[in-house]
Amino acid sequence: MAAANRPLSPHLQVYRPQITSIISILHRITGVALAGGTLLFTYWLTSAAYGAEAFERSQALLGSWFGLLVLCGFTFSLYFHFANGIRHLFWDVGQGFEMETVRRTGWMVAIFSVVATIVTWIFFCPWLGGA
Amino acid sequence: MEMQSHLARARGLGSTKHGVGHWWAQRLTAVALIPLSLWAVASAISLGGADYATYHAWISELGNLVLMLCFVTALFHHAQLGMQVVIEDYVHGETAKVTLLIATKFIAIIGAFSCIVAALKVALSG
Numbered sequence: 001m002a003a004a005n006r007p008l009s010p011h012l013q014v015y016r017p018q019i020t021s022i023i024s025i026l027h028r029i030t031g032v033a034l035a036g037g038t039l040l041f042t043y044w045l046t047s048a049a050y051g052a053e054a055f056e057r058s059q060a061l062l063g064s065w066f067g068l069l070v071l072c073g074f075t076f077s078l079y080f081h082f083a084n085g086i087r088h089l090f091w092d093v094g095q096g097f098e099m100e101t102v103r104r105t106g107w108m109v110a111i112f113s114v115v116a117t118i119v120t121w122i123f124f125c126p127w128l129g130g131a
Numbered sequence: 132m133e134m135q136s137h138l139a140r141a142r143g144l145g146s147t148k149h150g151v152g153h154w155w156a157q158r159l160t161a162v163a164l165i166p167l168s169l170w171a172v173a174s175a176i177s178l179g180g181a182d183y184a185t186y187h188a189w190i191s192e193l194g195n196l197v198l199m200l201c202f203v204t205a206l207f208h209h210a211q212l213g214m215q216v217v218i219e220d221y222v223h224g225e226t227a228k229v230t231l232l233i234a235t236k237f238i239a240i241i242g243a244f245s246c247i248v249a250a251l252k253v254a255l256s257g
Contacts, residue, residue: 028217035210042242045203048190049249052183063180075172082168085161092158124176 019106027084030077037074068125075120080113153212160209167202187253196254203246211239 015021047058061067087105090096096105174195178186189195214235222228 031210031213032217035214038206038210038242039238041206042245045246046249048183048186049252055183055186059180059182078168078172082165086165089158089161120172120176124179 019103019110023084023106023109026080027088030081033077034074034081037077040070040074072117072121076113076117079116079120080109083109083112153215157209157212157216160205160212163201163205164209167198167205170198171202187256190250190254196250199250200247203243203250207239207243207246211235214239 044058044062048055062071087096087109090105096102174189178189181189190199215232218228218231218235222231
């Protein structure tokens with residue numbers, strides 16, 4: 001590669017954060033987090049193949065306060081990546097490219113993922129008598 | 132002297148018709164994961180705190196087993212495609228990049244097979 005004195009874009013240190021750029025990088029961050037989450041999922045699913053004791057140990061681990069906290073993070077990541085993924089699919093078919101629409105759908109994704117996470121955990125939180 | 136036209140030279144060199152393979156697979160798995168991930172969330176909620184017998188009964192239902200295998204397949208395929216893009220974008224050293232790409236693919240394959248075999252083992256056990 002030639003000497004890397006070429007300008008890079010965007011200059012993050014002078015780049016004003018916008019809903020579009022924040023949502024964009026969060027899509028990657030949540031995606032990487034969820035990819036890591038597949039390994040936790042694998043642990044949970046495979047534990048059942050080792051019998052009742054191993055499965056109930058993994059269930060207890062996920063049901064501990066730390067496990068629930070991690071699951072809460074994954075719930076948000078999944079809802080966010082899910083909603084913004086649908087936003088991406090609309091772009092893929094050429095819809096929703098107007099700047100105003102892009103900003104509005106960006107906010108919709110942010111609000112949906114926060115609200116859906118809260119609703120999920122309020123309704124299904126074990127210590128509130130849910131599932 | 133160059134005797135070929137630009138078009139003739141380009142033909143067969145590029146990724147013609149294959150370049151969209153990654154893009155298409157990522158979208159296909161994304162579309163599949165829309166219903167599958169909702170099902171997975173609902174299932175996870177219903178299995179919260181469940182004991183082994185409850186899980187065994189759940190995964191033994193044919194519909195749940197099939198959806199679980201579909202979910203796992205789409206999930207790991209989608210995850211490794213996405214990780215590939217992220218690694219290619221941010222890891223610039225060739226050795227580190229290729230090493231991470233290979234590790235990602237291997238981990239995805241091992242994870243997917245582990246999930247599939249584990250789900251089948253419990254579902255098909257008496």
